Amino acid sequence: xxxxxxxxxxxxxxxxxxxxxxxxxxxxxxxxxxxxxxxxxxxxxxxxxxxxxxxxxxxxxxxxxxxxxxxxxxxxxxxxxxxxxxx
Numbered sequence: 001x002x003x004x005x006x007x008x009x010x011x012x013x014x015x016x017x018x019x020x021x022x023x024x025x026x027x028x029x030x031x032x033x034x035x036x037x038x039x040x041x042x043x044x045x046x047x048x049x050x051x052x053x054x055x056x057x058x059x060x061x062x063x064x065x066x067x068x069x070x071x072x073x074x075x076x077x078x079x080x081x082x083x084x085x086x087x
Contacts, residue, residue, distance in 0.1 A: 011038070017050040017058070017083075025075075027053055034064075034078050042066045042073035050083040058083035 011026040014037065025039035051061045060083050065076040
């Protein structure tokens with residue numbers, strides 16, 4: 001009997017942090033330097049923002065490409081580094 005395992009490329013829940021606003025999204029095709037995000041709409045998302053993936057993993061991100069379609073939006077981002085400097 002085979003056990004089902006979650007695929008490594010399965011989408012992860014992430015959050016776009018914009019000051020007091022938090023926008024939920026799905027993280028796909030994530031690498032060390034780049035990722036693709038899926039969300040309802042890209043309207044109002046600035047070029048630079050903080051992306052939170054799990055507890056304590058906040059990264060500065062820059063949008064490199066945007067695509068809005070009938071099923072939502074996709075953002076391709078490049079990670080610029082950690083959102084906060086280590087103390």
